[in-house]
Amino acid sequence: MSERFTKGMARNIYYGGSLFFILLFLGLTFDTVTALPDRENRAGLTDTVAEGKEVWEQNDCIGCHTLLGEGAYFAPELGNVFERRGNGNEAAFKAYLNAWINAQPTQAPGRRQMPQFNLSDHEINALAEFLIWTSRIRNNDWPPNVEG
Amino acid sequence: MNQGDTSMKYQSQSVAMPYFVFAIVLFFGQIAFGLIMGLQYIIGDFLFPLIPFNVARMVHTNLLIVWLLFGFMGATYYLVPEEAQRELQSPWLARVLFWVFAIAGTLTIIGYLAVPYARLAELTGNEYFPTMGREFLEQPTITKAGIVLVALGFLYNVGMTVLRGRKTVINMVLMTGLVGLAVMFLFAFYNPSSLTMDKYFWWWVVHLWVEGVWELIMGSILAFVLIKTTGVDREVIEKWLYVIIAMALITGILGTGHHYFFIGAPSYWLWIGSVFSAFEPLPFFMMLLFAFSMVRRRRRNHTNRAATTWALGTSVVAFLGAGVWGFLHTLAPVNYYTHGSQLTAAHGHLAFFGAYAMINLAIISYAVPALRGRPEGNSARAQSLEIASCWLMSLSMLAITVFLTAAGAMQIWLQRWPESGQALSFMATQEKLELFYWLRFGAGVLFAVGLVLYAASFFVGERAGDTAHDAAAATT
Ligand code: HEM
Ligand code: HEM
Ligand SMILES: [Fe+2]
Numbered sequence: 001m002s003e004r005f006t007k008g009m010a011r012n013i014y015y016g017g018s019l020f021f022i023l024l025f026l027g028l029t030f031d032t033v034t035a036l037p038d039r040e041n042r043a044g045l046t047d048t049v050a051e052g053k054e055v056w057e058q059n060d061c062i063g064c065h066t067l068l069g070e071g072a073y074f075a076p077e078l079g080n081v082f083e084r085r086g087n088g089n090e091a092a093f094k095a096y097l098n099a100w101i102n103a104q105p106t107q108a109p110g111r112r113q114m115p116q117f118n119l120s121d122h123e124i125n126a127l128a129e130f131l132i133w134t135s136r137i138r139n140n141d142w143p144p145n146v147e148g
Numbered sequence: 149m150n151q152g153d154t155s156m157k158y159q160s161q162s163v164a165m166p167y168f169v170f171a172i173v174l175f176f177g178q179i180a181f182g183l184i185m186g187l188q189y190i191i192g193d194f195l196f197p198l199i200p201f202n203v204a205r206m207v208h209t210n211l212l213i214v215w216l217l218f219g220f221m222g223a224t225y226y227l228v229p230e231e232a233q234r235e236l237q238s239p240w241l242a243r244v245l246f247w248v249f250a251i252a253g254t255l256t257i258i259g260y261l262a263v264p265y266a267r268l269a270e271l272t273g274n275e276y277f278p279t280m281g282r283e284f285l286e287q288p289t290i291t292k293a294g295i296v297l298v299a300l301g302f303l304y305n306v307g308m309t310v311l312r313g314r315k316t317v318i319n320m321v322l323m324t325g326l327v328g329l330a331v332m333f334l335f336a337f338y339n340p341s342s343l344t345m346d347k348y349f350w351w352w353v354v355h356l357w358v359e360g361v362w363e364l365i366m367g368s369i370l371a372f373v374l375i376k377t378t379g380v381d382r383e384v385i386e387k388w389l390y391v392i393i394a395m396a397l398i399t400g401i402l403g404t405g406h407h408y409f410f411i412g413a414p415s416y417w418l419w420i421g422s423v424f425s426a427f428e429p430l431p432f433f434m435m436l437l438f439a440f441s442m443v444r445r446r447r448r449n450h451t452n453r454a455a456t457t458w459a460l461g462t463s464v465v466a467f468l469g470a471g472v473w474g475f476l477h478t479l480a481p482v483n484y485y486t487h488g489s490q491l492t493a494a495h496g497h498l499a500f501f502g503a504y505a506m507i508n509l510a511i512i513s514y515a516v517p518a519l520r521g522r523p524e525g526n527s528a529r530a531q532s533l534e535i536a537s538c539w540l541m542s543l544s545m546l547a548i549t550v551f552l553t554a555a556g557a558m559q560i561w562l563q564r565w566p567e568s569g570q571a572l573s574f575m576a577t578q579e580k581l582e583l584f585y586w587l588r589f590g591a592g593v594l595f596a597v598g599l600v601l602y603a604a605s606f607f608v609g610e611r612a613g614d615t616a617h618d619a620a621a622a623t624t
Contacts, residue, residue: 059266062283069411
C-alpha cells in the first residue's frame with residue numbers, strides 16, 4: 001500500500017466508518033421493528049400461535065426443516081405448508097397435520113424418517129395455528145412456488 | 149536464519165495448550181457427526197431412531213462453534229502476553245475456566261444424545277426462559293448462561309493483561325473482536341413470540357459474528373502469525389489490519405440485510421442487503437493480498453513452513469468460501485431462488501472452514517510446537533505431513549462445496565424454477581440428487597483422513613534424530 005496512505009488514515013476510516021454504519025443500522029432497525037406488526041399481522045399472533053412456536057422450538061423442528069428458508073435442508077420448507085397441504089383451508093390443514101404427526105415415523109425402509117414426538121391434540125393444534133400465521137407473513141412472495 | 153526470538157517468551161502462554169488440544173478433539177467429533185449426516189442424506193433411516201438427523205446436526209454445528217471458541221481463546225492466551233509484553237493477569241483463572249467450559253460443553257453434547265430434545269428442554273427448565281430450539285442456538289438456557297460467565301472471566305483476564313501491558317494494534321483489534329463476540333451472543337437470550345422479530349435479531353448473533361466481529365479476530369490472529377513468520381515491519385502490518393477491519397464492518401453491518409429479504413422485514417432490505425453485502429468479499433480479498441504480499445516481502449525464512457502454509461491457505465479458502473460463494477447467492481433476485489437450498493450449505497461449509505477453522509489451525513500450527521519447546525517448528529518430516537494434510541483438507545472441502553453446489557443448482561432447476569404444479573416436490577427432488585450426495589460423502593471421508601494426518605503430524609519425528617531443532621543446532 002502506498003506511503004501517502006498512512007496508518008492513521010486507515011484507523012480513522014475504521015473508527016468513523018464503523019460508527020457511522022452502526023448508527024445507520026440502528027436507525028433502520030428502529031424503522032423495521034416499527035413496520036413489523038403490520039407486515040406480520042401482529043394482531044393475529046394469539047396465545048395459541050405463541051404456544052405453537054414453543055412446541056416448534058421444544059422439538060427442534062428447525063433441525064430438519066427450513067422455515068421461511070432458514071434452518072436445515074433435510075426436509076421440506078414449512079413456511080408455506082399451509083398452502084401446499086391445506087390449500088388455504090384451515091380445518092383441512094389442521095386435520096392433515098394431526099394425522100401426519102401421529103403417523104410418524106413412516107418406517108419406510110431407506111426413507112428419511114421424522115421422529116414420533118408424542119404431541120397432544122392441543123399441541124398439534126397450536127403448531128397448526130403457528131404455521132398458518134407464519135404462512136401469512138408478507139415476505140416479498142417467497143418461496144417462488146408451492147413446493148417451497 | 150533468524151530463530152530463537154520466536155519461542156514462548158512468557159510462562160503463562162502455556163495455558164493455551166489445553167485449549168488447543170481440546171479444540172482438535174472436538175473437531176474430530178464434529179467430523180464424525182458430519183459423516184453420519186452425510187449418510188443419512190442418502191440412507192434416510194441410517195441410525196434412526198438412535199440419532200435422528202436433527203440431533204446429529206446440532207451436535208455437528210455446536211461442536212464446530214465450540215471448538216472454534218476454544219481455538220480463539222487458546223490463540224488469545226498465547227498471543228496477548230507476547231504482544232502486551234507481560235504475563236497473563238491470572239493463569240489460574242484461565243485453567244479453571246478451561247475445565248468449566250470443557251465440562252459444561254461435554255455435558256450439553258451428552259444431553260443432546262442421551263434424551264429426546266423436548267425432554268432436555270423440560271429438564272433444563274426451558275419453559276421458564278425459552279431460548280432453545282433455534283438453529284445454532286440449541287443449547288439449554290443454563291448452558292448459554294454458563295457461556296456468558298466463562299466469557300466474562302476470560303475477557304476480564306485478557307482485558308487486564310492488555311490494559312496493564314503494551315497496547316499493540318493487534319491486541320486492541322483482537323479485544324474488540326472478542327468483546328463484540330460476547331456482546332452479540334447476548335441476543336441469543338432474546339426469543340420473542342413474533343417469528344419475524346426472532347429471526348431479525350437471531351442474525352445479530354450469527355451474521356454479525358461471522359461477517360463482523362469474527363473477522364476482527366481472524367485479522368488479528370493472521371497479522372500475529374505473519375509478523376512472527378515473516379518479520380515484516382509492524383507499521384506495515386498494522387496499516388493493513390486497519391484497512392481490512394474497516395472494510396469488514398463498513399460492508400458487513402448493513403450487509404446483514406441479505407438475510408432480511410424473505411422473513412417479513414420491509415422491502416427496502418432487498419436493496420440495502422444486496423448492495424452492501426455485494427462488497428463483503430472485499431475484506432476477504434484484502435486478507436488474501438495481505439498474506440501473500442507479507443510473505444513475499446519477508447525478512448526472515450522462518451523454519452515453521454507449515455504455519456506459513458496455513459496462513460496463506462486460510463486467506464485463499466476464506467476468500468473462495470465467503471467471498472466467491474457468498475457473492476454467488478447474495479443478490480436478492482438470485483437469493484430468491486437459492487435461499488435455503490443445498491447452495492446455502494455449500495457456502496456455509498467452505499466459508500466456515502476457510503476462514504475460521506483454518507485460522508485456528510494456523511495459530512495451532514505456529515503456537516503448539518513453540519509451547520512444546522520447538523520454536524522453529526516441528527521436524528521437517530512432521531511439517532511435510534502437516535502441509536500435505538492442509539492440502540488434503542482444503543481440496544476435499546472444496547470438493548464437498550462443488551458437489552453441494554451442483555446438488556443445489558439441480559434442486560433449484562427441478563423444484564424452484566418451474567411453476568406450481570410442474571415443479572417436483574422437495575422429497576422427489578432429493579432422490580434425484582443421490583449421486584451428488586454420494587460424492588459429497590466420499591469427499592467427506594477424504595476430509596476426515598486429512599484431519600487424522602494433521603493431528604498425527606504433531607507426533608511425527610519426536611524420537612527420530614532429524615528434527616529441525618537438531619538440524620538448526622548442528623548448523624549454528
Ligand atoms: C466430513 C465432512 C463433513 C460432512 C459430511 C458434513 C455434512 C453436513 C451436513 C449433512 C449438514 C446439514 C445440512 C442440512 O441442514 O441439511 C452440515 C451442516 C453444517 N456443517 Fe458440515 N459436514 C462436514 C464438515 C464440516 C466442516 C469441516 C465444517 C466447518 C468447518 C462444517 C460446517 C457446517 C455448518 C456451518 C453447517 C450448517 C450449514 C447451514 O446451516 O447452511 N461441516 N454438515
Ligand atoms: C467467513 C465468513 C462467512 C461464513 C462463516 C458464512 C457462513 C454462512 C452460513 C453458515 C450460512 C447459513 C446460515 C443458515 O443456516 O441459515 C450463510 C448464509 C448466507 N451467507 Fe454467508 N458466511 C460468510 C460470509 C458471507 C459473505 C462474505 C457473503 C456475501 C458476499 C455471504 C452471503 C450469505 C448469504 C446470502 C446467505 C443466505 C443464504 C440463504 O439465503 O439461504 N456470506 N453464511
Ligand atoms: Fe450473512
